[in-house]
Amino acid sequence: MIKVLLTVILAISLQACTNQVHSGNVQPEHAIPKVAKTTISTACNIIHYYHLISVLNYQQEKQAVETLLSKKAVSGKLSNCNQIKLAILLSAPGSGLQDDKASLELLSDFIQTAQSITQADLTFATLLKEFVEERSRIRYQHTKTRDLLILEQQETEMLKENLTKTRQQLQQLKSLESDLNHQEKRISEDSAS
Secondary structure (H helix, E strand, O other), rough: HHHHHHHHHHHHHHHHHHHHHHHOOOOOHHHHHHHHHHHHHHHHOOHHHHHHHHOOHHHHHHHHHHHHHHHHHHHOOOOOHHHHHHHHHHHOOOOOOOOOHHHHHHHHHHHOOOOOHHHHHHHHHHHHHHHHHHHHHHHHHHHHHHHHHHHHHHHHHHHHHHHHHHHHHHHHHHHHHHHHHHHHHHHHHHOOO
């Protein structure tokens, strides 16, 4: 999933560059590195950050979240870049700190109110939000299906127990019928003699 997400971001970035070239907004080749530096300095560099956290262990992730939360406690609100970084930490696949609800809140706020961010950062945040929403829907469906399965297993167990009891009762009735038939035969034989 990470590779797909990175591929989509790369494709969007390349499309933006292609649009600039075709629209004539690009300066001569020797000026391109300056334009790239300007874009990078205003970006949060979140793709690099996303890759970086994918190799962190649980303790490092926890420390990074605590650091960002302490910044939030001090200033009252996180900067745009720290906000998206915290959302990434809280939504990272395989993370022990996953909190989809908090991540979605941060991403929604970032998408709606962030200022001075690049289109790539906004696109990444939007794609990450869609990914987390889809994962949340899948988890919800999984939970509903699991609960339904547990309920059906309980019903199946009850039916098995009832079937076992019914078989035992049937066996007892057959035994009783056999005993009654023997007694009736004996009585009829005794009366005949």
